[in-house]
Amino acid sequence: MRFDILSLFPEIFDAFLKSSMPGIALEKGLVRYCLHDIRDYSEDKHKKVDDRPYGGGPGMVLRCEPVVRAFEAAAAMDKRPARAIMLTPQGKTFRQDMAADLAREERLLLLCGHYEGFDERIKEMLPIEEISVGDYVLSGGESAAMVVVDAVVRLIPGVLGHKDSAGNDSFSDGMLEYPQYTRPAVYRGSGVPEVLLSGNHKEINYWRRKEAEKRTCARRPDLLDSGNTQDSE
Ligand code: 9D3
Secondary structure, three states: OEEEEEEOOHHHHHHHHHOHHHHHHHHOOOOEEEEEEHHHHOOOOOOOOEEOOOOOOOOOEEOHHHHHHHHHHHHOOOOOOOEEEEEEEEEEEOOHHHHHHHOOOOEEEEEEOEOOEEOHHHHHHOOOEEEEOOOOOOOEOHHHHHHHHHHHHOOOOOOOOHHHOHHHOOOOOOOOOOOOOOOOOEEOOEEOOHHHHOOOHHHHHHHHHHHHHHHHHHHOHHHOOOOOOOOOO
């Protein structure tokens, strides 16, 4: 899968894309990351990318010209059409089923703003979806784009070892994970549930399922509501 990431701070992505799962996917040759600096596409004499909002008010607004030109240039860099996503607080909230859907694409384009909103005409003019990563205010779309890349990359076939397949995740079955323990059996006087030391795998699986249910019920009852599955299939 090819990722095109458009940002005013493309360098923010460097360490992230080389590390962990996105880095493993890159090393395995399963993905390619192409970073684009929106400022490079400003034809303004001072390379300005933003301006004051019409109608007044605080903050600045990202201008159409550099964003639309950056989008069109990036889109044209590969013959495959890109599924394009703009990271904005107004977007549909990102969820596991959306990650699974995006993981089936051959090419994703992620457009990030910083500190400020986009001129509304960008959204009208470009074939682009809006995604938010949750109800809190970030300083820019970059960390949100990293969330999307991370969630998508690990679902691309071949990225995860099957030992830790994505199907085992919390959310893929609409439940939180059961509690886990490793050695030592007693730490500062605190022990491990007896059943896990029993070697009885039927009982262990039953205990884990029950614990996952208890925890989901207590912490995320919204996940148990029917018709609210987080995974697509
Ligand atoms: C003036 C109103 N502000 C909205 C609260 C403007 C504004 C602030 C911060 C516009 C964008 C941003 C930066 N945030 C993002 O770009 C962003 C984001 C987020 O803040 N929360 C959750 N998901 C996302 S995706 C992109």
